[in-house]
Amino acid sequence: MTLPSTSAPPHAVRHARAWRSGVLRLTAVGAAALVTACANVQLPPWPGSAPQPQAARPATPPPAQPATGATAQPVVPGPQLTPLPYNPAIEARFPDPSVRYDTPGLNNPRQQFTTQAEMSSWLQALAARSQGSGTTLGLLNIGSSQHGTPIQALVATRADNIQASSLNSSGRPTALLVAQQHGDEPAGAEALLVIARELAPGGLLAPLLQQINVVVVPRANPDGAATASHLTADGTDLAHDHLLLSTPEARALATLVRDYRPAAVVDLHEYAAAGQFLQKYQAVQSYDALLQYASTANAHEFVTKAAREWYVQPVRSALSQAGLSNEWFYRTSAQPDDKSVSMASLVPDTLANTSSLKNAAALFVSSRGSDLGATHIQRRVHTLVTAATSALRATAEKARNLNQVEEFVARDVSSLACRQQLTVQAEQTPEQRSIAMLQAGTGAEQQARLDWNSSLQIKASQTRARPCGYLISAEARQAVERLRQLGLQVQQIAEPGQVLADSYQEARHAGSSAALVLTRGSLDAPAGSYYLSLNQPKAHLATAALEPDTPYSYVSKGLIASTADIARVVATPSVVFDEDDD
Template sequence: MKCFSRTVVSVLLPCVLSGLVFPSVSLAKYDPTKDYQEIPAIVKQFPAPSLIELGTPAFDKDKTDFTSQQEMEKFINDLSKTSGTLRVKQIGLSQQGKSISLLVFSGSQTASPEVLLKNGKPTVLIIALQHGNEPAPGEAALAYAKSLAEGKEGDVLTRVNVLIMPRANPDGAESFSRDLANGINLNRDHLLLSTPESRAIAQVFIQYQPDVVLDSHEYSVAGRWVEKFGAVQRYDAMLQQATTNNLPARLTKMMDKPFREGIVSTFETNGLSHSWYYTTDKLDKQDKTLSMGGIEADTLRNIAGLRNSVSFLLENRGVGLGKAHFARRVYTQFLAMQTMVKVSAKNSADLLNNGQEIRHDIATQAGQGAIVVKGEMTPEKRTISMIDAKTADGIKVNADWRSALSIMPVITRTRPYAYLLAPTEKKAVQNLQALGIEVYQIVQPQKVKVQQYTLADRNESTKKDVTGSIGQKGNQMIQVTTRIDDRELDLSAGYYYIPLNQPLANLAIAALEPETQSSFVANGIISLPKVKTEKKKAKTKAKTQATNAEVALPVLPLYRLTERADISLVLVE
């Protein structure tokens, strides 16, 4: 099976999203009385940009809060009426029934993914407001859309297509809450796809296959930083590309240059300070370790990388500040969006060629070499700059640092040719298809040599990220330990076959290898049998002694095919 081309894949979602019922959590509106108040000497260090007119709803005269859903929809609809390059699509509904909009900019004046995939141009996807209490990226997305619609971005649309999702979490944005309406952190749901919002984003990836992705956020300025260091954060922007297991080296190289290099240059030219992205534990007030963004395959940044896109997270200085420095925050994001598109336009031929070669290379690696199932960040030391919260003096912090740029393997395995799922695992198959992964079904019974996952241990656990917590809800999981055993398997008709000679092979690996906290096994998408042991007493002629004998351990309904096999298959539609 070969599938290296940029083709449109239609996927039937495993459930009708509009019919789902999600438990709600308590939501509150934006309350300016809860904003952190910087001392005047700190405020002076972040002047507003000069000679810039952003022209979006949050900058209307006398407006004290942020752009509402209604204001945003009117703004983008007005843009579409006057622009020949913009088409607006509703790609889904939030849990509370709000529209999730996608702005499609194309010189061919169409929003059709079939047309865009064949117009010889790479596609850039900009996503904002995954977290509803981070308004600056959403406003920057509107400002950049306005600039594109008004023809102020030069000839970029002759060389690239641009997709903008200004509000990925409409419910959270409307209530000024970080998480989705049901309490799940959207930016940890891009592998499991448990919410309509994450599924809408996945459909954009499947249909348009973006070559470049920018995920825009804001980061906390005070709070735990003041508690731990007596200081506030000072960097205008923090940047990090995709950093997860099994990313192609060619992709990582391209993310570093020209993309990261281009964004950093833009910031420095415009007098904006910048750093690698980092954060610290929210729960442990004594832990001063700084960690880069995580290496789990759950965030948009990392999942986009596993989809073979150049992928970046950009966080500007903003959470907790309300509307303080808002123009500077929005302008920081605007410049990054503008730069990502310009760099993509300048390197459009390389983007397309490299993307084609990366997808080809991944597909041809099936059954060869090794994969990293689980890894850890590398401990280092790093000095960062902060601002004393009481004096406004600059301070240097020499901190323990966990780097995501170098991942230390913890569990490695051979790369299989394919995975096999038992006929009972229809839910897992539906989730794989929702990710855009091709799944086949076996039509003729036969015996094959496989590796089985013998379940050695399982424990109820809680998912955590580098901050110590993820979202209000959806954090329960089962941590498993498995042993790989060789065996012959009687394949009956109906078994599912997930080949790794497809471009999304590394995404399939992230979903199916059981040991990570985001895997389908850990999250109950693949059936999980229980571990049972019993004690038996044995007698010998010499003496009686107690011995522990382990009953045959249960096996996961998931297998690895490590040798080529001639199997009759049909694509699961």
């Protein structure tokens, strides 16, 4: 994209599909009406009198399983797969729940968790059991892992069928539950097998399908699960690949989210009880669950408020009522001398954070014990079943409100194109906070007051004016495909034109690193290049990917070759787009 001659005359264009130049803007009356409508969408704290969710039905057997070793029986205590990294006094603090879970991977005397074949058989049996019941359960192959293993999702609905169009037109919001993005975190997959069973006809959660649809992905990283590896087969951390989409696993989840448009997303994980925490503090983790709602720059305040008040509050209440201790998510760094802890990153590359930029209420819940093998597995599964159950009940309770918030936020985000400031990067707020930990030697609980980097209150560290959209070169076709998989509309320019845009220029100063500065001018928009308008509901996902001077942008990650391949369009363009390019 080079600067054209300023004497180039304007030309009439043939409208293969003319750019609709009117950026969605609210009149004073319309804005007031929307604000009033939004004010009527109450976002109160979750009532404390909500009943404790029932986690499972131990007296009801699971569906019949084919002869693949997937027959489920009541679980009795079995041998530990790994020794405890601390004394027995700590083990005694985490007794098994009264409910016993009976997924294939929890059978005695198992030496492995549910296999991929057993999981598929379990889900297929649930789908078969639902036929003719009025409730439809269906299995989707949403993609394949790097080793060719199918990644499966179970859809539970009372719509006519399990197709995305059917769910999206049902008038009921969809909740998405995802587990085992990290292969060494098995409790989430086992928990979602329980949740899937309870969504089937006769299950405790089946009545919720009168108000909501549910999509369950028990194992997002089957290759990692097969080897108990934290990462995918090529060494990627799937949990941080939801913006770049470099892995087929991330692309499968992105396509699922794009097509099924969940209003709520719950991401289940596990965290290490000992590890670096034991090395730094000579103590082990004490909480059954750590949780956090999505927190990233430019997430709409109503989406954040819904996640905090409609999900986190009732989930924490349900965990506490079940006798399961919980705290905000935190972790410590790999630096031995750094005794601070930080909440989850603000980077928009996690499932929760990207989902919030897609205007879904999103949270993740992490149970204690990714480093414990099968130790405390019943309690770990119980923790995640309790949390997931509460989240589904919350979605059903707030189904109508979620639809109202989604509609308002979509219009509000779209209306911001070409105006106001955009947060390019944000940072956590430093605080101090007391957390409970267990002394490694005695098991005694102690309170430690630590430096705490909070993601609950974030502040902008870099801002600039929000553009109308982005001009992207034809050479960046792969980046365009990723943006479309994220659910963004990107249009290809059919005829050469010109746009008023800011291009990025690198400026170097003595003794400092290079910085980007913006240079405004009239730029060529060649045929075959692309335009991404910010007049769309997921606009802030585009800015996360395309503002080049962040460590996670498509330019920084090499998906877009250089800053010369992108420009910030600052006035609504009048160009012709290709109708056939999607």
